[in-house]
Amino acid sequence: MAQIAAEDIGKRSKQEKRRQLLVSIKQNKECYLMIAPFMLFFIVFTVVPVIMSLPMGFTDFNMAQSPKFVGLSNYTTLFLSDKIFIRSIRVTLVFALLTGPVSYVLCFMLAWLINELPPKLKTIFTLIFYAPSMANVYTVWQLIFSGDINGYLNSFLIELGIINSPVQWLTDGRYVLGVTIVVQLWISLGAGFLALRAGFQNIDRSLYEAAAIEGIRTKWQELIYIVIPSMGPQMMFAAVMQIVSSFTAGTVAQSLVGFPSTDYKAHTIMTHAYDYGWVRFEMGYAAAICMILFIAMFICNKLISKALGKYLD
């Protein structure tokens, strides 16, 4: 008897919860209406394709025949017998650890320095630093690093007498990763940088005045006590953008040092996925590679949002 009563209460509270949910959905009708246009396009063109792609990593799919379920075999192959994949993990980590933090700090510091300039110069410098992200100029980098004496860098170094014969920047295994990193850094002042610029512009002037009264004197103090605490959301945005661009880098290497690069020296995980997806048409395997990359990025994102946590709402 008592048991039935308890069950009854459980049922009722479940019903109660459902009723409450309905009420709160009704109360927030306006919210749903305002979010609807975005969600419609987001679900159709992003969520659905993502969900459709999730199971692909467990299949053998060559785009011509329908996918065949193969369990975890893609993942076991990746870690146990794909030597190039293991190598690409190392390249990606070196790449991400070198470009990620450096360009993040660069984004922040440059945005901050620009903020100190008079308005006219602000626009000009913001444009100069952001322009590389707008331009599609891999060809010019190819000419700069070109392996014959006509390459800008080679001819410059020869004239200075530093080298005697042209260096094969784009094909010599010793240099390809370095060259890729330089170019990646060059285009890395992108979305994060602009968002930070906008964030700096939005900091309330009166905060600085109040701080000056409270005894904050140096620029560094201002940075630590005013600027960083009021920039949390923008810093998080820039961090996510940075994670994405440094972990998924691959296009730079491919268009610069060729594909595959000499000795797989600039072969990132993304390049590996490209190789299997678009060259060999083993989509299942490519999906598995991307899944591992996603998990790595997800963990990295969690760590950073924990570190920035106190500045976020």
Added chain:
Amino acid sequence: MAAVNTEKLRASNKQAGRRYGGTIAIFTVLLLVGLFMLLPIYLTVIMSIKPVEELFIFPPKLYAVRPTLDNFRDMFRDMSSNRVPFSRYVFNSISVTVTVTVLQCIFCSMAAFVLAKCRFPGSKIINSIIVIALLYQSNVIYIMQYIVMSRLHLIDSPLALILPSIASPMGLFLMRQSISQIPDSIIEAAKVDGAGLFRICWQIVMPNQKPALMTLIIFAFQAAWNIQSGSLVFREEYKTLPTVVTQAAASGLAKAGVAMAAAVFMLVPPIVIFMLAQRQVIETMAHSGIKE
């Protein structure tokens, strides 16, 4: 009393002096980094006006001896040799870019406001899905997106270039982060005054989000302007500029000059938009009074 005043004055003079010196130091640092950033773009512009025979001389020069517009002429000639007049591609590109930019800004801003400032069933999940969507970069997605679009009979229609770009998770994330900085009390006050969410969003929140909104316009414009119509649209009359320009320039180093001309040509509209938007961002400083 007077002593205190002079003391203060001296201190502020000193500060002003330091500020001035500091600006020069900052300017120098920025100039050096800026030169490195600018060099490849400068070279691109220079090479686009170099005649062919100057491209491969040793040592390569940092300027054009006999500047010419031949490369641009060749590019336009290649592009207008198709069945469709060149103006058609310009029209296509402009209409795709403007539609995507406008819709993206409106939809992202509204959704971002609601997600940043309202708690309702599902809001937390949507917020985390947005970040996951940003991080999930699988090349399989494009195939799936293609399948979805062909199911909706969008392939080979101009809509195929527009619709997928409207709901940008990056745009939403940018706006959401920025709107979250507006104090809740302002929104509560507006609610008490009887304003609906829609009005709060457009009359109270968005006017104070100029920097973020202008930044979003820059991103949206730039991304939409560079949409490649290659695999989505096959009819010549629907193709956009990036596809045609790439076709005209895609012949390796032999046509380096034309490739440079194409890069310069495609760069002009985003830079114009950038300058216009960035000026708005910087003007915001003068009257940002809505913070707590």
